[in-house]
Amino acid sequence: MSPRIGVITFPGTLDDVDAARAVRYGGAQPVALWHADDDLHGVDAVVIPGGFSYGDYLRAGAIAAHQPVLRAVVDAAGRGMPVLGICNGFQILCEAGLLPGALMRNVGLHFVCRAQRLRVESTGTAWTSRYSPGAEIVVPLKSGEGRYVADAATLAQLADEGRVVFRYAGANPNGAVHDIAGIASPDGRVVGLMPHPEHAIDPLTGPSTDGLDVFRSAIDAVLPA
Amino acid sequence: MVLKPEILDPQGQAIARALPRLGFDGVHDVRQGKHFELDVADTIDDAELHRMAGELLANPVIEDWTVRRL
Numbered sequence: 434m435s436p437r438i439g440v441i442t443f444p445g446t447l448d449d450v451d452a453a454r455a456v457r458y459g460g461a462q463p464v465a466l467w468h469a470d471d472d473l474h475g476v477d478a479v480v481i482p483g484g485f486s487y488g489d490y491l492r493a494g495a496i497a498a499h500q501p502v503l504r505a506v507v508d509a510a511g512r513g514m515p516v517l518g519i520c521n522g523f524q525i526l527c528e529a530g531l532l533p534g535a536l537m538r539n540v541g542l543h544f545v546c547r548a549q550r551l552r553v554e555s556t557g558t559a560w561t562s563r564y565s566p567g568a569e570i571v572v573p574l575k576s577g578e579g580r581y582v583a584d585a586a587t588l589a590q591l592a593d594e595g596r597v598v599f600r601y602a603g604a605n606p607n608g609a610v611h612d613i614a615g616i617a618s619p620d621g622r623v624v625g626l627m628p629h630p631e632h633a634i635d636p637l638t639g640p641s642t643d644g645l646d647v648f649r650s651a652i653d654a655v656l657p658a
Numbered sequence: 659m660v661l662k663p664e665i666l667d668p669q670g671q672a673i674a675r676a677l678p679r680l681g682f683d684g685v686h687d688v689r690q691g692k693h694f695e696l697d698v699a700d701t702i703d704d705a706e707l708h709r710m711a712g713e714l715l716a717n718p719v720i721e722d723w724t725v726r727r728l
């Protein structure tokens with residue numbers, strides 16, 4: 434039986450349909466999860482997709498981070514369940530305290546929407562094991578608040594522990610510190626990134642199919658050995 | 659509520675660049691912040707207001723805040 438990967442929808446989520454499609458392309462069964470759910474319906478992994486949950490009220494991700502389904506995600510992550518936050522999902526994971534740091538308004542204030550080159554810096558996570566270390570991939574980036582920030586101690590810890598998962602290759606699109614596009618939890622099971630691997634799974638609709646291995650990696654991570 | 663001093667504030671910088679265009683000279687820096695007005699019961703003390711700020715109203719990673727009673 435193929436693994437079941439939950440995809441959470443909040444009011445204002447936009448990319449849940451594409452995320453579910455990416456899960457399916459990767460070979461798993463997508464399971465729709467709703468913001469008011471207080472359990473995860475027995476899924477093996479969870480994707481928190483992008484969009485503008487709760488209209489970005491207060492701060493991007495701040496309201497979603499306190500909804501019932503996120504409490505269930507935090508509990509599950511504590512038990513090692515793979516969790517991926519994409520764009521607004523990354524902002525939610527930071528607001529919920531599952532990942533350190535914060536995402537802020539882009540330097541230059543412009544919303545950036547483009548096919549973005551990324552370097553895979555860590556293949557030791559549940560979501561990147563299929564990539565070669567240092568691989569360059571191209572996936573869409575579409576965000577106005579994508580500038581990753583963290584204090585110096587946190588940045589040093591992320592670097593020392595190999596928890597910077599993706600960096601922007603070429604010109605930094607948003608002013609993110611150390612070109613950081615994505616990071617992981619200490620156990621490598623929780624990953625957040627601003628760019629959108631779920632939009633890069635089919636040559637018909639994306640700039641590449643480079644994003645597919647994110648979802649295949651997670652399937653590898655949850656299949657019984 | 660205002661961004662910590664070490665956090666870059668591009669919106670504040672854009673405001674600082676706009677003011678001279680309106681003829682306001684002598685502004686060296688602008689930091690943009692947020693202001694919340696809470697109508698609360700008398701039983702809510704300052705410590706609880708700070709907890710509200712730290713857990714929801716502000717993001718302690720990037721923002722500092724003060725609490726003032728009116």
